[in-house]
Amino acid sequence: MNAILEVKALGKTFPVRNLFGRTKGGVSAVDNVSFSLGAQGTLGIVGESGCGKSTLARLLMRLIEPDAGEVNYRNRNILELSGRPLKEVRRQIQMVFQNPYSSLDPHMSVLDNVAFSLWANGVSKGEARKAAYEYLDAVGLSRTHADRMPGSLSGGQRQRVAIARALILKPEIVIADEAVSALDKSVQAQVLNLFQDLKKEFALSLLFISHDLHVVEYMSDEVMVMYLGRVVEKGPTERIFSRPAHPYTQALLASAPSLDVEQAGGAPALAGELPSPLHPPSGCRFRTRCPLATERCAQTVPALTDVGPGHQAACLLLEESRTA
Amino acid sequence: MAINAPTTSDAARLAAARREPSRAAQVWRAFARRKVAMAALGVLLLIVLACLLAPWIAPYGPTDGAVTDRLKEVGSPGHPLGTDEQGRDILSRILYGGRLSLLSGVLPVVLAGLIGGGLGVAAGYFGGWTNTIIMRALDIVFSFPAILLAIGISAALGPGIGNIIISATVVFIPPIARIAESATKEVRKEEFIEAAKTSGAGAGLIVRSHVLRNIFGKLFVFATSQIGVCLMVASGLSFLGLGVSPPTPEWGFMLNNLKQLIFVNPIVTIVPGLFIFLTSLSLNLVSDALSDALEIKR
Numbered sequence A: 001m002n003a004i005l006e007v008k009a010l011g012k013t014f015p016v017r018n019l020f021g022r023t024k025g026g027v028s029a030v031d032n033v034s035f036s037l038g039a040q041g042t043l044g045i046v047g048e049s050g051c052g053k054s055t056l057a058r059l060l061m062r063l064i065e066p067d068a069g070e071v072n073y074r075n076r077n078i079l080e081l082s083g084r085p086l087k088e089v090r091r092q093i094q095m096v097f098q099n100p101y102s103s104l105d106p107h108m109s110v111l112d113n114v115a116f117s118l119w120a121n122g123v124s125k126g127e128a129r130k131a132a133y134e135y136l137d138a139v140g141l142s143r144t145h146a147d148r149m150p151g152s153l154s155g156g157q158r159q160r161v162a163i164a165r166a167l168i169l170k171p172e173i174v175i176a177d178e179a180v181s182a183l184d185k186s187v188q189a190q191v192l193n194l195f196q197d198l199k200k201e202f203a204l205s206l207l208f209i210s211h212d213l214h215v216v217e218y219m220s221d222e223v224m225v226m227y228l229g230r231v232v233e234k235g236p237t238e239r240i241f242s243r244p245a246h247p248y249t250q251a252l253l254a255s256a257p258s259l260d261v262e263q264a265g266g267a268p269a270l271a272g273e274l275p276s277p278l279h280p281p282s283g284c285r286f287r288t289r290c291p292l293a294t295e296r297c298a299q300t301v302p303a304l305t306d307v308g309p310g311h312q313a314a315c316l317l318l319e320e321s322r323t324a
Numbered sequence B: 001m002a003i004n005a006p007t008t009s010d011a012a013r014l015a016a017a018r019r020e021p022s023r024a025a026q027v028w029r030a031f032a033r034r035k036v037a038m039a040a041l042g043v044l045l046l047i048v049l050a051c052l053l054a055p056w057i058a059p060y061g062p063t064d065g066a067v068t069d070r071l072k073e074v075g076s077p078g079h080p081l082g083t084d085e086q087g088r089d090i091l092s093r094i095l096y097g098g099r100l101s102l103l104s105g106v107l108p109v110v111l112a113g114l115i116g117g118g119l120g121v122a123a124g125y126f127g128g129w130t131n132t133i134i135m136r137a138l139d140i141v142f143s144f145p146a147i148l149l150a151i152g153i154s155a156a157l158g159p160g161i162g163n164i165i166i167s168a169t170v171v172f173i174p175p176i177a178r179i180a181e182s183a184t185k186e187v188r189k190e191e192f193i194e195a196a197k198t199s200g201a202g203a204g205l206i207v208r209s210h211v212l213r214n215i216f217g218k219l220f221v222f223a224t225s226q227i228g229v230c231l232m233v234a235s236g237l238s239f240l241g242l243g244v245s246p247p248t249p250e251w252g253f254m255l256n257n258l259k260q261l262i263f264v265n266p267i268v269t270i271v272p273g274l275f276i277f278l279t280s281l282s283l284n285l286v287s288d289a290l291s292d293a294l295e296i297k298r
Helices: A053-060 A083-092 A110-119 A125-138 A155-167 A185-202 A213-219 A237-242 A247-255 A316-323 B008-018 B023-032 B035-052 B090-126 B128-142 B146-157 B161-188 B191-198 B203-239 B251-261 B266-293
Strands: A003-017 A023-038 A042-046 A068-073 A093-096 A173-177 A205-209 A222-227 A230-236 A305-308 A311-313
Touching: A003 A053, A003 A205, A023 A042, A023 A053, A023 A068, A023 A205, A023 A222, A023 A230, A042 A053, A042 A213, A053 A173, A053 A205, A083 A093, A093 A155, A093 B191, A110 A125, A110 A155, A110 B191, A110 B203, A125 A155, A155 A185, A155 B191, A185 A205, A185 A213, A205 A213, A213 A237, A222 A237, A222 A247, A230 A237, A230 A247, A305 A316, B023 B035, B023 B266, B035 B090, B035 B266, B090 B128, B090 B161, B090 B203, B090 B251, B090 B266, B128 B161, B146 B161, B146 B203, B161 B203, B191 B203, B203 B251, B203 B266, B251 B266
Parallel strands: A042 A205, A042 A222, A093 A173, A173 A205
Antiparallel strands: A003 A023, A003 A068, A222 A230, A230 A311, A305 A311
16 A cells, blocks of 8 residues: 655644743644555544644645645645645545534525635636535435535534535545544434545545544544644554554543443553653653553653554653664 | 436436525515614614715705894794804705815715725724834824814814815724724634635735635725714814805804804704714714624624
């Protein structure tokens, strides 16, 4: 499987200014994140809220400018592009946003919301609307929905509209940023299946961002776990879920609600709050909540080490057991 | 996925049956439900129409006066609103004067809406230095009391209706720009703006199709509420002698003229003031109801 999107050491620190506009520190939102997305594969990104998932998505889309790193789309670093070539590449990477109540313009009809993407790329109004009908059809919305305002649609229907809008530019990569989090469970399932169907139909590569482990497990071929802006573990979905290597992943999996009573208990659940990204812990950022943390964890930043085929985790304990 | 697919004829019938009324129709329906606002709209239309049709419906010419008819009471035969100190018919002068008064109330707000709206949207959308420069510059203008600033500019430019319009426009730019800026900032945070950016739309297209559409309601309602204020500013300037010159009729100027007669003929004196009051009250009621009607379900 060749990679369609390769991200290398991507980083972003938001400056924090004091009253007089002088920089007094920074929030390290995304730090040294690398991954690759295989063509027509699905990479799931999990983590608690505030761990930098959404920032990562916006960095890839260049809605926020990264400070460091590379984003290579088909071997071209899109961070170096500007003007027309950037516009061309942007079309290939589209995004479905988190909040279906904010991602559609309430003053535009559903049809125009979808058609807008094409207008922005110089397609005539009539043609864009014709295409928009087709894509609304593809996401399971009938013509009767097209003339309505988004205000009269349900959350699930709105998210379908948002998906149609992303697809109408015929992208190769779709980034779904918490795309089902705002929906009811039953509607979630429908939208997830829709994603699966569309992925096959349009040969998409998916970057699926969610805090919901079940959703990610269901959707992804590969999973990347993030904690406070850093990647703590990544690997094939079955391996991550059956043999999690990093203490954080283990704790996350243990804390996920499960119907299986037998499996409940075991690994310790996560205690405490996510530390402030303004002053992240030194060394391993997870050490303040890690049951296995030692003194060394405060001094050394753990690197990603191989723990299995295609499976990497960033933990000093794992590094030790490798070298020992 | 299991979606019960209706046949084409079903779909066509459904489409016809469920077709949403247009946005304008929805707004109108919500507006019409407010009885007071409808009454205010009626008064407003009546005043505007009557002023526009002044040459045809006014009983006398605006400057025709007979000394023998001086200082008639309200309700005198032939002069329903009385006459002034030169024997000119007040009703006719009100009708003719309304054209200038309404123009000097509406035009500055329209101009300020275009200029202030443009500045505010630019400041709100681009943020950063653009915002700082535009908004601080407007703050300087805003820091003068509105009426004082208008008087100052008018005095500097000299009397005349054109100069009144210019000075009132300057006075109304900062508040309108502020409303536009804050509304734009709010819209800019929405995810559909980000979505538009990712689709490759430039700032111009995003502002035209997303931002303006979303701030229009707020801006329009605020602007209509300012027409009443502007009418009073313009009338005030005329009252002070900075507006039209005699014998041209204008409400504020008439009020100024008639004030000498307050002990002779108190009721006649307040007639122009009454029209200024009625117009601006109706405008406020209408814009208030409009702001409710324009609210959209998200």
